Amino acid sequence: MNDLPEAVPRKKGPRTLQIVWFIPLIAALIGGWMAAKAFLDHGPSVEILFKSAEGIEANKTRIRHKSVDVGIVKSVKLSRDRKEVIVTAEMDRSVSSGFLVEDTKFWVVRPRIAGGQVSGLGTLLAGSYIGADPGKSSEERREFRGLETPPAVTADLAGRAYIVRADDLGSLDVGSPVYFRGVTAGRVVSIVLAPDGRHVDVGLFIEAPYDRWVNPETRFWNASGLDLSLDGGGLKVQTESIATLILGGISFESRPEHSSLPQSPPNAGYLLWANRAEAMRARETVVESYMMIFEQSARGLAVGAPVDFRGIEVGEVRAIELEFDRERIAFKSAITVHLYPERLRSRTRNANANSVWNKLSFAERLDRMVANGLRAEMKASNLLTGGQYIALDFVKKAPKAKIDRAHEPPVIPTVAGGIAEIQESIGNIVKKLEAVPFDEIAKDLRRTMGNLDATLKRAESLLGQISTDVAPEIKSTLEAARKTLGTADKALATDSPLQGDLRETLNEVTRAAESVRSLVDYLERHPESLIRGKRPGEQAK
Amino acid sequence: MTTTAASAGLVLCETCEQVNRRPEGVEHMACPRCGAALHPRRPDAISRAWAFTLAAMVLYIPANVLPIMHSGSLYGMQSDTILSGVAYLWRTGSWFLALIVFVASIVVPLAKLISLTFLLWAAQRRSTWNPQRRAKLFRTTHWIGRWSMVDIYVGAALVSLVQFRALASIEPGAGAIAFGAVVVLTMLATASFDPRLIWDPVDHQPA
Secondary structure, eight states: OTTSOBOEEOOOOOOHHHHHTHHHHHHHHHHHHHHHHHHHHEEEEEEEEESOOTTOOTTTOEEEETTEEEEEEEEEEEOTTSSSEEEEEEEEGGGOTTTSBTTOEEEEEOOEEETTEEEOTTHHHHOOEEEEEOOSOOOBOSEEEOBSSOOSSOTTSOEEEEEEEESOOTTOOTTOEEEETTEEEEEEEEEEEOTTSSOEEEEEEEETTGGGGOOTTOEEEEOOSOEEEEETTEEEEEOSOHHHHHHOOEEEEOOGGGTTSOOOOTTOEEEEESSHHHHHSOOOSOOEEEEEEESSOOTTOOTTOEEEETTEEEEEEEEEEEEEETTTTEEEEEEEEEEOGGGGOOOOSSOOTTSHHHHSOHHHHHHHHHHTTEEEEEEEEETTTTEEEEEEEEOTTOOOOOOBTTSSSOEEOEEOOTHHHHHHHHHHHHHHHHHSOHHHHHHHHHHHHHHHHHHHHHHHHHHHHIIIIIHHHHHHHHHHHHHHHHHHHHHHSTTSHHHHHHHHHHHHHHHHHHHHHHHHHHHHHOTTHHHHOOOTTOOOO | OOOOTTTTTEEEOTTTOOEEEOOTTOSSEEOTTTOOEEOSSOTTHHHHHHHHHHHHHHHHHHHHHSOSEEEEETTEEEEEOHHHHHHHHHHTTOHHHHHHHHIIIIIHHHHHHHHHHHHHHHHHTTOOSOHHHHHHHHHHHHHHGGGGGHHHHHHHHHHHHOBOTTSEEEEEOHHHHHHHHHHHHHHHHHHHSOTHHHHHHHHHSOO
């Protein structure tokens, strides 16, 4: 035993005791941190009501904002009345503050093909998720009603919302595009029928920077579908884009003179015009009311029918009423019109700003024009439909009249037009016919007829005389004439003796003439032969 | 009376296996041959083992509560804890696998923690109760330790193999780290415990 080596003393080693107890301390810290994290990660839970829980699964379906998971569905239950589905979800702690407020929106993202857009294709394989868009309100909330369709715009999108009032929605829908000069500038975000059911309020969201072009004078019009027009210039087809044919859409634009106006405040209201032409038409700033009283029927004249001066629309019919004229015991059509003085402005070539005419007010000008024969007249605008319009024009030889300014509104004198005019013309013709002395003419005619009768009788007796006395004479004369002609005919026939004799005689004459010609020739060459006689041996040629 | 090295005044060098005599009145000794520190019993064995065991106990909770694995596929992300994995296997009919995972991942670490606690408590109290059984329990605890790593191996293999980006991917969760820590800590606790401490009170008990 004692030969075993003895251990040598050693300096005191490191104090391992303290170090080893760090391990459980660290473990406790890590465990505590994990527990705390797990506890803190438990964000607020929210309840969302949906019509259907299609595609939503507890512990699987996520809530996402900008494709970032911000929560997970914890349970899916039916509501007590079994009409809705209550989805309870747990939000991440990180998004709790300011996220779950009153106007936060939730919707289920499913594959969707609508309005020319395909969205949510990723959910085909990965399953649906719940989209969330935090609102801007400061009021915290934990219960929400889920949207059935995704919102067209998210709250953090820069831009402004406006409202346009339409008579009819047409083919517009939530999500329909809004165009500014053909550029997609926004979307239709809401469609609300007015409480009185008379129009539809369409909510638009115009994205920045296009919202800068919406000013108080901006006009919105329905760009849906085709705008076909057939006029003197031919067939015109106008459409914003092929997509609007199917999807519908709204366009907006300002008239050039208004394009520099300041931007409208959000949620400003506008009217939705039917088309661009109507929307961009200059709005009348000065309107004057006048009345016209016609004795004829106002059938075919509608409110809105134009008042026309030499082919230019200077106003429109605002009201058509019946007026009873006590003095004459007759009904009359009282037409109230709006005249637009600015359209009736005359452009003179040698514009003289100081001319008397230019200084006159519209009323004074109209007075003068009426004094010169300006009258209102109802005319047929369309023979097929019987539509009528009111024409202002100078009528020649019109009876003197002036605008009745005692009446409110002032009354412009009228002339009967259209059918009434024709009736009057026919009346005039009838009057003239009445002036013709048909009785006397008849008497004279009868007398003349008597004379004619006697004359005819005399002529008849004369003709009888002719047939008995003159006719036989003529007959014998004609027979004699025919005999003479027959003789002549025979004498002139080719084979008649007279013809043969005549031909022979003519041959003789020809020969005699030849002899004379040779004699003459010979004499020309030998004139001396007249004296000496013919030389022997010389032939006459 | 059994003769032990300690009772005979001898001390074994655990490094070079040389048996040395123990000088009187010296606390810290070194081997005269190789210079390694010599001690009749592992120093602070009980407190070290306690430290590791307590740390393992603390981490056993997050290991079971937190997800051990995040598996992502086209159908979305899914997180599984050990228990939910076992439940899934059980539900889908893989009872045998479910049993293996349950035993290896839940029963064994728990059993190790309990047995370590018991052994440490008994050794600290210098209990003389049934030392043979306690020694057997210690050996079993030591031997069984490695089997708990099955889960970690499977997880590590899946995480490195299943990486198909969007199609499918598996990521370890915080639970896996805690679980691994539990296994390692229990093994360290077993290693730092000195089984001779089971027998010391038996030798020193009054006859």
